[in-house]
Amino acid sequence: MARIFCKYHPTVPARWTCRACGIDFCHRCMQAEGSDTPHCPVCHQAAESLGSGNVIEPFWQRLQAIFAYPLQLHPLLFMLGLTVLGVLIESVAGRTLVGWLVGEIVLYVVFLKYAYVVLERTAAGHLEAVPVTWEAIATELELPFKQFFILFLIYAINASLANSGHTGLLFLSMFLSALLLPASIMVLAIEHSLLSAINPVIL
Numbered sequence: 768m769a770r771i772f773c774k775y776h777p778t779v780p781a782r783w784t785c786r787a788c789g790i791d792f793c794h795r796c797m798q799a800e801g802s803d804t805p806h807c808p809v810c811h812q813a814a815e816s817l818g819s820g821n822v823i824e825p826f827w828q829r830l831q832a833i834f835a836y837p838l839q840l841h842p843l844l845f846m847l848g849l850t851v852l853g854v855l856i857e858s859v860a861g862r863t864l865v866g867w868l869v870g871e872i873v874l875y876v877v878f879l880k881y882a883y884v885v886l887e888r889t890a891a892g893h894l895e896a897v898p899v900t901w902e903a904i905a906t907e908l909e910l911p912f913k914q915f916f917i918l919f920l921i922y923a924i925n926a927s928l929a930n931s932g933h934t935g936l937l938f939l940s941m942f943l944s945a946l947l948l949p950a951s952i953m954v955l956a957i958e959h960s961l962l963s964a965i966n967p968v969i970l
């Protein structure tokens with residue numbers, strides 16, 4: 768399926784469309800509008816989602832870039848650094864609470880946060896590596912926690928269905944979870960909104 772691009776940012780894939788105006792908008796255009804519920808910046812009517820599928824280039828079209836990406840200097844050093852730190856903490860303080868907190872939680876959150884910056888940048892078409900900066904890691908550090916929350920929510924829904932014994936519903940729910948999770952992660956990475964990332968209508 769051909770991708771639809773933003774009328775005002777011709778290189779950026781469109782995320783929303785206005786039926787009334789017949790105009791497609793990218794996420795940036797909607798941000799400029801300064802509202803959480805997307806409205807057409809031209810006529811101010813409610814805009815319709817084009818689906819996150821339009822924003823994401825199919826992965827098989829950029830397989831080469833996917834494997835080349837982590838071999839660039841910044842991501843490579845970042846992952847090496849995290850690995851070395853993880854091993855060090857494990858050997859020095861692996862059995863203490865502080866060691867567990869730093870080794871398991873902090874490193875994971877830092878890694879996820881960087882992964883989100885990378886996702887957001889690559890989704891916008893930038894394939895050169897993101898420099899690992901304090902700013903990239905520290906701003907909007909709540910993103911990984913939103914991700915934890917979404918995973919927990921999915922787990923909780925499936926677990927309660929499993930406990931209730933509704934096998935049919937459980938399979939349906941597990942199927943939907945697997946289907947929607949990648950889209951949910953992309954929406955979270957691009958829009959940073961927990962509500963959008965758990966709203967099946969927007970995905």
Ligand SMILES: [Zn+2]
Pocket residue numbers: 773774775776779792793794795796
């Ligand atoms: Zn735009």
Ligand SMILES: [Zn+2]
Pocket residue numbers: 785786787788789807808809810811812
């Ligand atoms: Zn409009």
